Amino acid sequence: MIWFFARRLLAAVPTLLAVLTLVFVIVRIVPGDPALVILGDQATPEAAAALRERLGLDRPLWTQYFDFITSALRGDFGTSMVTGRPILDEVAAVLPHTVDLTVASMLFGTLVGVPVGIWAALHRNRAIDVAARILSLLGLSFPVFVSGIFALLLFSLHWRLFPVIGAADLDDPVDRLHKLVLPTVSLGLIMAAYITRVTRSAMLASLSEDYIRTARAKGVPWRRVVWVHGLRNASIPIVTVVGLYVGILIGNSVLTEIVFNRPGLGKIIVGALNQRDYTMLQGLMVIYCFLIVVVNAITDLLYGVLDPRVQAA
């Protein structure tokens, strides 16, 4: 077990390096001359040269790459070109809002999707199952900003159940939760729909295995067969998808934060985009990499806990 954890954590290091390299390629090599991207085509050569020097773009590519990787690994994500503040500070100030939203949506997606999926699998091809399949297909098709706008129109503007403005007071738990409801539902909708489908087919596959039939033949109560034997084996694909979706939720939260006007990583990105804050964008991308690699490593570890075969492999 310890070996397994050690191995998985070690495996995350090259992934992180690879992701950082990908970011470097996208940020420094793909756009051509970043200085011209920032200043626009009409920039004077002098201004472009000055900017290049300021950003360290005049140095050889390899030095830039080395500096980029080492500072990222040291946790130094640079400073904003616009405000001059360290990017980590700006991110840290709003991170609780994004974490609130992502974690809540993940819980929503899992806690809605898994029971509905099991329910549908147990009533296969009956009305409940058909309804669950159609609704999950619909839920899967909602772009996050569309579900957000619809939720806002119905629950905030029409029925006035929830506030329109989403900036919560972090020290007031009631306010924090209240303002989290609509963003969570609209962000977690796709995930709930997807988890429903994955759970349903994983349960169907797992319940059709021979050992399930054996357990039933031995007289194990059906309830126990479903919850202990069926679900444990169905849990592996479910965990994979939950892990996959945390990354997607982090990405999609950008849209939710715009619609509900919540502070968060997404709002910072949009702000940086509008102000052409090049260093900020780059730092944010690196921070996203860290988040995603960490989430993937946790998913991998969970795998090992759930499936003893993974450790042996």
Place this chain on the structure above:
Amino acid sequence: MSALSERTPPLPGEFAAPPPPSAWKRALGKARSNPTTLVGALICLAIVAGAVLAPWISPFDPADQNIIDRLQPPGGDYLLGTDQFGRDILSRLLWGAQISLSVSLSAIFAAMLIGGTIGMVSGYIGGRFDLLVMQVMDVLLSFPSLILGLMVVALLGPELVNLIVAIALTAIAPFARIARAPTLALKERAFVEAGRALGYSHTRILFRHILPNITSEVMVMGTLWLATAVRVEASLSFIGLGVKPPTPTWGGMTRDGFENILDAPWLAVFPGIAILLLVLGLNMVGDGLRDATDPKLRNE
């Protein structure tokens, strides 16, 4: 019984097996009998027809600003109302469909071509090379589509081509994976070995013999990823990184409408519904096709 065995008596002791139709034909046949797929296909066809026929059927010029008729509610002269510049929403939706469809289709086509080739070649070559390529693909895959698309468009500038590049980039890895899996199985089959024994080049084996056998898997995946591509394009346009105004895009229209949500909620609702319908239609078609081609799901 095939026509062959009718015309010629079966060789003694040998009986022609009843012809199983090819996987793709079987999938189409099964998908056609599935009401979900059928409805999905109708939705998609309607939207494609609207986009193609937009120059003839849209009641107004999508860029015409009628200042007097600003923010008209739906009904009346303007079926779906007008925006803050007095432009007809229905006409803009029809023209906007062209952007949604053309960006998504070209991006997915490019991703299919590049990703599919990477996966097929990598699986065929195998060994350390394959391991390395797939690790790179996993890294690419671990990035949420929206973040990757957002970064690429932000750095390259919101041009139509860059939008396509960004969306294609997010879809390359899944296509590489989907093309690689059947290639690994196919290259172990004796007909590939037969090809080598007959002196065929690797290129010929790959493109003449392996490629035709993996296209149906890749195509089904294509339909499903088309839905994602439409969503990512709309999301980028909503953030403000789509094709530049005044070209109408569904995401851009939703964004404009969202700014007037208190006065004229229909401005955001109609394009939102349009996006939802297209994504839903594509998901329905892709889902039906996948169920029909995936042997594991065949009995569900």
Place this chain on the structure above:
Amino acid sequence: MSGAPDDRRADGSGDLDRSRQQPVLEVEGLRKHFVTRKGFPKPRTVTVRAVEDVSFRIHEGEAFGLVGESGCGKSTAARALLRLIEPDAGRVTWRGEDVIAARGEHLKTLRRRMQIVFQDPYSSLDPRQSVGSALVEPMRVHGIAEGKEARRRAAALLEEVGLPPAALDRFPHEFSGGQRQRIGIARALTVEPELIVADEPVSALDVSVQAQVLLLLKELRQRRGLAFLFVSHDLSVIRWFCDRVAVMYLGRIVEEGPSSRVLADPMHPYARMLRDASPVPDPSRRAALPRILGEIPSAANPPPGCPFHPRCAQAMPACATTLPRWTSAPGEGQGGVACHLHG
């Protein structure tokens, strides 16, 4: 490898004239090991010695059998000499030309001379390619024929293997296993080979169909003067089809000779065991139930000395330590054996 390769070679044939001719195919010291690494944190290297040391010769028009239990490396040896997998060591020559060193166009022309018929008729044809296209493609690749002429040739080949020309426009799934095997044989013939490697060509077929396909192969052999390397685990098929036979055990040839001699009067205890295990049609000639000791050992961990000694009823102390030398059988062209009983 043996110190005296000439002694080890399966040489000559029942036909004296033939033994003076140059062989078409010579295989010498062929070796193929598969290496895998397993385990964490301390990976262990596992080497499967599929083919350890295999040498034989095939003359023009001769049917040479390679027989042994599954896992003895006979199919691997056949694939390695065709370069479908790259051998680790050994020499393969086709009419004096080095097959192992051949590259590019040279390899392509050599490939034309040697073709293969596979065991599984279901995976040996491209499911998306019509039969006609599968037969025309090799002719185009080798510049043998194009267009109408290629199609005419394809139809003639189908007729030769017992299928109607209408089959040209059909796809593999429309045919039965036996018919597919016939298509596979026709495809091998498109490039006008001189030698066909038949890798268990009938063992995947229904028993009723096996005889027909075997008859077809024998007919083709006579009509076209084809040489055969016939890989099989079935002694009765080998007895019926082959002039000479080599018995393989754990990657090595343990006995070789005219099939009449080897199968009637095997010298190696393993060959005798195989012979006794195979059904004999005449009940009066049936021997007592054969002694079969143990399972075939893994090629990943072959025993020292004679590879067969752990299962051999006549094993002596020397068998566990020393690899037996190749010894000629008495008489001209009667092959030889690698066994301490005859050393």
